[in-house]
Amino acid sequence: xxxxxxxxxxxxxxxxxxxxxxxxxxxxxxxxxxxxxxxxxxxxxxxxxxxxxxxxxxxxxxxxxxxxxxxxxxxxxxxxxxxxxxxxxxxxxxxxxxxxxxxxxxxxxxxxxxxxxxxxxxxxxxxxxxxxxxxxxxxxxxxxxxxxxxxxxxxxxxxxxxxxxxxxxxxxxxxxxxxxxxxxxxxxxxxxxxxxxxxxxxxxxxxxxxxxxxxxxxxxxxxxxxxxxxxxxxxxxxxxxxxxxxxxxxxxxxxxxxxxxxxxxxxxxxxxxxxxxxxxxxxxxxxxxxxxxxxxxxxxxxxxxxxxxxxxxxxxxxxxxxxxxxxxxxxxxxxxxxxxxxxxxxxxxxxxxxxxxxxxxxxxxxxxxxxxxxxxxxxxxxxxxxxxxxxxxxxxxxxxxxxxxxxxxxxxxxxxxxxxxxxxxxxxxxxxxxxxxxxxxxxx
Amino acid sequence: xxxxxxxxxxxxxxxxxxxxxxxxxxxxxxxxxxxxxxxxxxxxxxxxxxxxxxxxxxxxxxxxxxxxxxxxxxxxxxxxxxxxxxxxxxxxxxxxxxxxxxxxxxxxxxxxxxxxxxxxxxxxxxxxxxxxxxxxxxxxxxxxxxxxxxxxxxxxxxxxxxxxxxxxxxxxxxxxxxxxxxxxxxxxxxxxxxxxxxxxxxxxxxxxxxxxxxxxxxxxxxxxxxxxxxxxxxxxxxxxxx
Numbered sequence: 001x002x003x004x005x006x007x008x009x010x011x012x013x014x015x016x017x018x019x020x021x022x023x024x025x026x027x028x029x030x031x032x033x034x035x036x037x038x039x040x041x042x043x044x045x046x047x048x049x050x051x052x053x054x055x056x057x058x059x060x061x062x063x064x065x066x067x068x069x070x071x072x073x074x075x076x077x078x079x080x081x082x083x084x085x086x087x088x089x090x091x092x093x094x095x096x097x098x099x100x101x102x103x104x105x106x107x108x109x110x111x112x113x114x115x116x117x118x119x120x121x122x123x124x125x126x127x128x129x130x131x132x133x134x135x136x137x138x139x140x141x142x143x144x145x146x147x148x149x150x151x152x153x154x155x156x157x158x159x160x161x162x163x164x165x166x167x168x169x170x171x172x173x174x175x176x177x178x179x180x181x182x183x184x185x186x187x188x189x190x191x192x193x194x195x196x197x198x199x200x201x202x203x204x205x206x207x208x209x210x211x212x213x214x215x216x217x218x219x220x221x222x223x224x225x226x227x228x229x230x231x232x233x234x235x236x237x238x239x240x241x242x243x244x245x246x247x248x249x250x251x252x253x254x255x256x257x258x259x260x261x262x263x264x265x266x267x268x269x270x271x272x273x274x275x276x277x278x279x280x281x282x283x284x285x286x287x288x289x290x291x292x293x294x295x296x297x298x299x300x301x302x303x304x305x306x307x308x309x310x311x312x313x314x315x316x317x318x319x320x321x322x323x324x325x326x327x328x329x330x331x332x333x334x335x336x337x338x339x340x341x342x343x344x345x346x347x348x349x350x351x352x353x354x355x356x357x358x359x360x361x362x363x364x365x366x367x368x369x370x371x372x373x374x375x376x377x378x379x380x381x382x383x384x385x386x387x388x389x390x391x392x393x394x395x396x397x398x399x400x401x402x403x404x405x406x407x408x409x410x411x412x413x414x415x416x417x418x419x420x421x422x423x424x425x426x427x428x429x430x431x432x433x434x435x436x437x438x439x440x441x442x443x444x
Numbered sequence: 445x446x447x448x449x450x451x452x453x454x455x456x457x458x459x460x461x462x463x464x465x466x467x468x469x470x471x472x473x474x475x476x477x478x479x480x481x482x483x484x485x486x487x488x489x490x491x492x493x494x495x496x497x498x499x500x501x502x503x504x505x506x507x508x509x510x511x512x513x514x515x516x517x518x519x520x521x522x523x524x525x526x527x528x529x530x531x532x533x534x535x536x537x538x539x540x541x542x543x544x545x546x547x548x549x550x551x552x553x554x555x556x557x558x559x560x561x562x563x564x565x566x567x568x569x570x571x572x573x574x575x576x577x578x579x580x581x582x583x584x585x586x587x588x589x590x591x592x593x594x595x596x597x598x599x600x601x602x603x604x605x606x607x608x609x610x611x612x613x614x615x616x617x618x619x620x621x622x623x624x625x626x627x628x629x630x631x632x633x634x635x636x637x638x639x640x641x642x643x644x645x646x647x648x649x650x651x652x653x654x655x656x657x658x659x660x661x662x663x664x665x666x667x668x669x670x671x672x673x674x675x676x677x678x679x680x681x682x683x684x685x686x
Contacts, residue, residue, distance in 0.1 A: 138592055142571045145505040205455040211511035358575050358680045359590040361635030364461030387673035395467055
């Protein structure tokens with residue numbers, strides 16, 4: 001009876017919410033008050049796929065949904081990004097019959113790293129994809145090992161873990177888990193691999209299990225690569241699903257030695273997103289040909305990459321979460337792969353759109369030296385924290401005469417509009433991007 | 445004029461931009477005509493403190509800190525000898541806890557620390573990351589920064605900051621924070637605290653020069669953007685207080 005009431009309350013509030021344009025958490029919140037364990041009582045679809053990790057959750061979930069739908073499956077997922085328990089409850093109950101049976105073949109959830117343990121208290125995923133763990137939003141997350149400890153209680157013994165074999169911290173989730181229920185994905189040594197770490201810091205130096213010294217036979221980016229610990233033997237697992245060839249410049253990768261995929265977005269992130277989506281969709285029984293047809297030239301539709309015009313310039317805005325140096329580094333690599341002369345604009349005004357912080361330590365973790373290349377002719381720094389940015393650049397190899405500073409995005413845009421026609425690349429966060437985009441003409 | 449700055453265990457104790465504390469300090473010292481030797485000691489190496497004028501250790505994860513607690517106390521005597529001959533110890537984040545008598549983790553297991561002071565630290569399963577404004581005891585201007593900790597530290601009678609108008613101190617909201625006695629300066633403020641606080645950098649420079657018996661110019665070097673960046677962060681954090 002309580003379940004029935006909870007479902008009615010949720011559906012009713014969701015209906016009203018949609019009329020008045022309110023968010024998706026509230027109906028679930030009230031439903032949980034009526035019946036706290038409603039998610040245990042509802043009959044869920046045969047596949048429940050969850051995705052968590054520091055980066056790539058939303059993109060991966062969207063790719064998985066596209067593939068599964070192309071394979072004819074009815075997929076329900078939290079496209080609105082409500083990835084805490086209340087939002088998940090709203091999603092499930094609004095798709096459930098009054099007798100408590102959820103419609104659909106697959107429930108697909110983007111899961112917040114810190115809240116997964118609450119979401120999965122009353123049910124658990126059949127498949128749990130964990131993409132990566134690295135320095136991300138210390139103001140909320142503390143540090144990667146703290147996030148690891150937060151995710152751990154969300155893992156049920158019956159869940160099949162789909163893990164990034166190349167991330168030593170993510171791989172630790174397999175410890176104590178039935179090996180039959182762990183599937184690995186990874187990137188074999190390829191054109192982008194290096195023998196030494198790149199970047200300002202190296203989080204792969206110490207073993208996450210015993211703190212001994214780790215040795216890498218190759219690095220793909222940051223601490224993602226092929227590693228083993230000299231002290232305890234902890235090591236990368238052979239992947240069940242592997243990218244066997246990769247040519248980022250040509251926009252081409254090969255999965256499992258036989259399936260070639262064209263990349264519309266030539267970023268290492270996209271490679272891992274594709275591979276993790278491929279892995280879990282394979283496990284859900286989707287044919288290779290179906291997956292390949294969806295992934296080929298797959299274009300992200302989540303607004304992380306926006307094309308615009310400003311005066312005579314054409315530009316690309318790359319959303320790089322502030323407080324996430326790996327995201328910045330990856331986008332810096334993307335910019336440096338360009339061969340045409342360009343100007344790079346970095347805007348740090350509000351560090352987060354969700355909370356206040358004045359924390360700028362993360363700027364010192366970004367490898368801005370990557371902009372010290374001939375095609376980057378100018379670097380425009382702007383926003384409230386322009387002085388922090390300028391100071392950071394004083395400690396890079398980027399020539400001082402290339403750097404121009406403005407207090408606001410508006411001043412920067414005005415100056416750029418007035419002169420030149422070179423390509424522009426903007427690096428900023430969701431919190432700040434509209435401050436610049438609103439002054440441009442969208443070209444997407 | 446030559447100074448040796450020793451960065452202790454950067455391979456383990458580096459949470460967010462810690463290295464930049466030494467980058468900024470080095471640049472200020474070089475502006476004063478000092479030749480700076482920056483040495484990094486990783487966990488595999490036996491630290492040699494005999495040449496060090498400053499030993500720095502930054503914040504690490506709780507796990508990394510425990511690994512340091514297993515190893516570093518073996519070198520406590522050598523570190524104390526360095527202190528006695530005038531070497532400055534500057535520990536930030538949870539490296540500060542290593543200076544005390546012990547650290548007890550969230551499961552109740554206690555680890556012996558260096559014992560340079562009698563304070564003790566207890567970790568909890570709650571983390572309180574947040575912005576900080578701190579009232580300094582050793583210089584005029586407020587200090588700004590960010591703290592990312594899951595512990596309380598008790599028994600400190602000589603804090604570096606008398607109060608935290610914004611943030612959680614050693615063992616209380618708004619309470620005193622850090623530790624300062626003799627040649628030891630420590631704060632739980634995480635990351636590049638010197639980058640954000642030029643007056644804090646100046647204090648360390650004064651200490652380093654005093655230890656060497658060198659005279660300082662009346663006006664210490666002011667490097668571009670530092671004061672402006674500090675002013676913006678202080679303004680933003682103070683607005684938060686209101």
